Amino acid sequence: MPSPADKANDAPALEVIRASRHFGAVRGLDDVTVTAARGEFLTILGQSGSGKTTLLRIIAGLDHPTSVAALRIGGKDVLGLPPNKRNVTTVFQHYGLFPHMSVGQNVEYGLKLRGVGASERRTRAEAALATVRLTDKYDRRIHQLSGGERQRVALARSILTEPDVLLLDEPLGALDERLRLDMQIELVELQRRLGMTFVFITHSQEEALTMSDRVILMRGGRIAQEGTPRDLFERPCSRFAGSFMGVENIIDGTVADFANGIAGIATPAGIFHGLWTGVEPPRVGQAAALLLRAEKLRIGTTAFADSFEGRITARIYKGKYIDVAMETRVGVIHARAWTDEDLTSDTVRIGWSAGDARCVPAEG
Amino acid sequence: MLRTTLILFIAVWAVFVVVPVALLVLWSFLEMKDYSFSSGLSTAAYAAVFDSGRYEVTLRTLRIAGLVTAIELGLALPFALWLAKGVRSSMLKAMVLALLTVPFFISLASRTIVWRSVLSRSGLVNTALMHFGIVEQPVDWLLFSEFSVHLGLLAPSFPTMVLPIFLSISLIDDELIEAARDLGAPPAKVLGDVILPLALPGIIAGIIFTFVPLLGETVVPQLLGGGRVSMLGASISSLLQVLNYPVAAALSTLVLGILAALFIALRLIGGGSIAAVFEGMKR
The missing domain is CATH 3.40.50.300 (P-loop containing nucleotide triphosphate hydrolases)
Structure with a gap:
């Protein structure tokens, strides 16, 4: 050649x-x-x-x-x-x-x-x-x-x-x-x-x-x-990417604080934290979204700083897990329960580790 | 359900096709005596066809119809290809199709007679040729010649050739054309390897729909042939006018035989692949 x-x-x-x-x-x-x-x-x-x-x-x-x-x-x-x-x-x-x-x-x-x-x-x-x-x-x-x-x-x-x-x-x-x-x-x-x-x-x-x-x-x-x-x-870089990649729970808000890679997002239910995965570092007051995958949410535990209460509205049996829909102050949230013991009462607290949540800019 | 439909179709087909054809063939072997059929069979009518020069008329008709069909095919293929795959706007497509049907609004005789004023010795073409000094004397062969008959037959036969071809090319999935180009086919190969084989049913339908009516055409040869270009349609009509049914029937049977041979030839060329094309259309 x-x-x-x-x-x-x-x-x-x-x-x-x-x-x-x-x-x-x-x-x-x-x-x-x-x-x-x-x-x-x-x-x-x-x-x-x-x-x-x-x-x-x-x-x-x-x-x-x-x-x-x-x-x-x-x-x-x-x-x-x-x-x-x-x-x-x-x-x-x-x-x-x-x-x-x-x-x-x-x-x-x-x-x-x-x-x-x-x-x-x-x-x-x-x-x-x-x-x-x-x-x-x-x-x-x-x-x-x-x-x-x-x-x-x-x-x-x-x-x-x-x-x-x-x-x-x-x-x-x-x-x-x-x-x-x-x-x-x-x-x-x-x-x-x-x-x-x-x-x-x-x-x-x-x-x-x-x-x-x-x-x-x-x-x-x-x-x-x-x-x-x-x-x-x-590490979705935007609200769209997160939603397209199948994130079940997206809570809109604004950036309240940012330190060590973890952003706080101000929402109607308070300030919640997650890993910032936007391309640019966040500015305080910027429109942003908190992305919570259903399988990363823990039901019925108070061990996490980031948590809120919800009232269970639907339990859908999926075989490997139970898809739980609940009414909260930030809208309908989906979580996964792995056993029926997690679902003994209708009102539960759900929480997550900040490292398991993602924060992204609302635009772009 | 399918059986019933098929039996019904065959019954209707027999009544309207087989019976008339059988009678036609029977008549061609009879003789006329004092305006009624004689009882015995004879081949006198066929002998008359060859003796009276009607055989030459048949050959001329086949030649003219064949040439006109070939020219139509040459014109219709690129036109149909353009209309089916080149025109993207469906508005424009619908408009062109509508324009193709406009000639049918006027009778064939009225449309044809206009050619006389274009082609005659003092007509449009000769006036222009003489005005620009291209010829000294008016050109004679423009009108009342085989040329004018061919020309007059072209426009009326165009839609019957173009429409089936247009439809069959339209049915070809664009993805197939793109796949051929994608695999390395230059435009000529796309046409020869993909478009033409898949459009074959339409092409054959176009040839039949164009060629067969041309054989029986009477108006154009009469108006533009001026008695010099005698074709089959007129020949058979004149035989019927003098009540010479056996010779008319013999001539018709002869044409039918030629058509049957043509049809078999077309089946041999494209028969197998047509079935394959219809199978392939099922997704």
């Missing part, structure tokens, strides 16, 4: 620098920078309309940014290139399998376009089908396959051309729950085995947490937070 290719091999698999995409007055993507290292499993997380699909289409070349500083795939500048000139492939939401071709013809289509001979195509397609556990399905028609099998055919087709980046557009959304959980594990194993760079688009925080090396949380065309799954779960 000549030296430019060697040089390209050291480059990140994906670099999208300061990309924006405007649809009329709407900023579908607003000054977003995303990079992925080689072999990384990067997840773009967000609701519909957050810009995650726009970002994917810009990387694939199916859409073009209104403005961008740089767009490189495998170190190669691909700005303005059509999809067929980019070394990325996409696993589409509905798989995008060609109904008039057999499974084998679908899988080897990328190789056919690259002028690979029929017998080599077949060998490699069968190997790729074996990789996704679909041995002996080469001659099947697409409509004879189940949803999960179609998913795997789409995967085999996309990895066969050895792209620098594999884009996956909510590929698990159409599968039922059991299959979805299996495919999560299978996808991660496949990614590790191939050492390929995966950019995975999803709206499910659970998929993002369990599968990714790194997560980028998007909102309104901008990046709300990025980091490891642990960062996003343990």
Whole structure:
């Protein structure tokens, strides 16, 4: 291989620098920078309309940014290139399998376009089908396959051309729950085995947490937070990030004090404390929110400085725990009781260690 | 339920299709004597078709209809592709489709007769050509020629070609086109490997809906052919006017045979893949 290719091999698999995409007055993507290292499993997380699909289409070349500083795939500048000139492939939401071709013809289509001979195509397609556990399905028609099998055919087709980046557009959304959980594990194993760079688009925080090396949380065309799954779960940087990552109890207030990383939030029920995880240090009087995960709340104990009383309004049996809803001076609070003994009276005191609560700015 | 529907369909189909066709074929083997059918079977009517030059009319009709169909296909494919996948605004799409149907508001004869004032010796085209000094004498072959018949047939047949193709291309999921591009297909390959095979049912429907009515067309050859371009429709009409039913029936049977052969050929080209396309449409 000549030296430019060697040089390209050291480059990140994906670099999208300061990309924006405007649809009329709407900023579908607003000054977003995303990079992925080689072999990384990067997840773009967000609701519909957050810009995650726009970002994917810009990387694939199916859409073009209104403005961008740089767009490189495998170190190669691909700005303005059509999809067929980019070394990325996409696993589409509905798989995008060609109904008039057999499974084998679908899988080897990328190789056919690259002028690979029929017998080599077949060998490699069968190997790729074996990789996704679909041995002996080469001659099947697409409509004879189940949803999960179609998913795997789409995967085999996309990895066969050895792209620098594999884009996956909510590929698990159409599968039922059991299959979805299996495919999560299978996808991660496949990614590790191939050492390929995966950019995975999803709206499910659970998929993002369990599968990714790194997560980028998007909102309104901008990046709300990025980091490891642990960062996003343990240290949300804003009220939105906390809420999106599934924090059950969010109490709004203002910053009352701040010392040693612990902020006090003034709420209608008093001042409560938690670890400040905002990007900037807090200013006293700033609008902020206290994030309390249900499983971190302790019921019926007076051991903590931060606590308040609540009246139990619902007990929902969940098997491993009991989801307890209670009416408090700061609204409805959800907590988890692990045994029935915790729930002997209707009025209980709930408390938490300041290190288990999070305080974040209300905006941003 | 399915059985009942199928039996009903076959019964209706038999009454309205099989019986007339069987009678037509039977008539073609009869002879006329004093305005009534004779009792014995004969092939005299077929002999008459070949002797009277009506065979040449058949060939000419097939040639004209075939060429017009081919031109329509060439025009309709890019147009349908543009309308189905290029036009994003559904407003504009609806408007273009409505514009396509406007010609049907006026009768074919009225629309066709206008060509005369465009193509005649003192018509629009010749006046312009002579005005700009491109020709000295008016061009003769513009009107009352095969050229004018072809031209006159083009516009009325366009919608029947475009609409089925437009529908079948519209049904192709954008994701399939994007998947092909994503896997490395340049535009020509996207067209050849994905769009055309999936649009095949529409293309074949368009060919049949366009070609078959062209075979029976009478108005345009009469008005723009000026008696020099005789086509099948007029030929059969004139036979019926002189009550020569057996020869009219023989000529019709011949055309039916040619159509059957064409249909079988089309099935051989696209039959298997059409079934696959319909299977594939099921998500």
